[in-house]
Amino acid sequence: METESKHSLVLISSAGLENPRPRVVLRKNSPLVEWLDLHGDILSSEQLDVIPELQSFSLKEKNNLERMGAKLYVPIKAREGRLSGILVLGGKLSEQSYSEDDMHLLTALSNQMAMAIDNARLYEEMRESEEKLRLMFEAVTDGIIVTDLNDIVTAVNERMLEMHGFGSKDEVLGKSVFEFISPHERKKAIINMQKTLAHGFVKVIEYTLLKADGSEFPGELGASVLKDTSGNPVGLIAITRDITERKRIEMALRESEKFNSSLLTNSPNPILVLNADASIR
Known part of the structure; x- marks a missing residue:
């Protein structure tokens, strides 16, 4: 061999x-x-x-x-x-020569x-390919949710479980993907999923996502259509990201800008603002 x-x-x-x-x-x-x-x-x-x-x-x-x-x-x-x-x-055990029938x-x-x-070999190549895909699937720092065409979750990675506070994949598989989105935003999510099926993908959109205990957190979600080898849609793959820290920083920045604006507006004394090179703004 x-x-x-x-x-x-x-x-x-x-x-x-x-x-x-x-x-x-x-x-x-x-x-x-x-x-x-x-x-x-x-x-x-x-x-x-x-x-x-x-x-x-x-x-x-x-x-x-x-x-x-x-x-x-x-x-x-x-x-x-x-x-x-x-x-x-x-x-041959008979010590005879190999015949034409033997050759055929x-x-x-x-x-x-x-x-x-x-x-x-094909099986081994497929197994190795699946293992590489699984390792990549789990190594991604964003949450990944795979659904069928009925929006039922068929696969998730560990980051998704961590982000939403689930202990195992069994708690997630078989559920509707919309169960992880706040009820007041599910209509928007359904419309965007329909757009995904129609256009092949949907841009990243902010949602209020749900944890296992029902608490909410801000997140982003983008989705693409999964197709079989014939090009027919078989499901969706959604990438989710927890943007809690980004929202906290944005809020702190807005509060800082609001405070600075208030300080400049209400101060009884003259205030001089300089650029980094010491020039006057």
């Missing part, structure tokens, strides 16, 4: 060979491997000494295969046509093996 580095093929399993070697390795640039990759035909051990392209075959690799009793090499081609493995067979059967078997290998 092809190694993870894709630089060589290594024996991973054997049965019935005369002397199976636990670490037989064929380089990817080996004439045998290149010939099977190029032609995709079954090759017999006798042909190794006949086919011109195989005359430069490494003596070490050739001896290893001969000691194993290898008689037939069946290429296993991946879905894109690349060689992903070789099915190596010893001689082995070709069908190698195709099935290739399909199984492809499926296994």
Whole structure:
């Protein structure tokens, strides 16, 4: 089978060979491997000494295969046509030569093996992709809420739970996303969700959001449509952010500006305001 580095093929399993070697390795640039990759035909051990392209075959690799009793090499081609493995067979127990029917059967078997290998790799790639997506999903500093087309929550990240004061995802999944928005702003939220479905996204909008205990906090929410591989909408993904601290700073700034304005207006004494460079404003 092809190694993870894709630089060589290594024996991973054997049965019935005369002397199976636990670490037989064929380089990817080996004439045998290149010939099977190029032609995709079954090759017999006798042909190794006949086919011109195989005359430069490494003596070490050739001896290893001969000691194993290898008689037939069946290429296993991946879905894109690349060689992903070789099915190596010893001689038949009957000591007869492999027939045309045997060759057809082995070709069908190698195709099935290739399909199984492809499926296994696709599954592993999908699993790795899902794990990367999950890590990214959880690493985001904003809250993430995923819903179906009925506005029912199907997924959230840890930041969303923390922001809204929930202890576990089970407390959130299956609920309407509007349950996390203050009742007096739900109509606005429903209208904006409808706009999201119509246009594909909606700009970030401020809402009064709800915690698990019913208390309110200021937040922002933006949403986009989730689509399947055919481009059909399957749900929404909403990004939420707690803006309590920003609102506190804005309030403090307004109070400061109001105080300064009042001070300038009501002071009985002249007040001189300077810029940072000491020039008069």
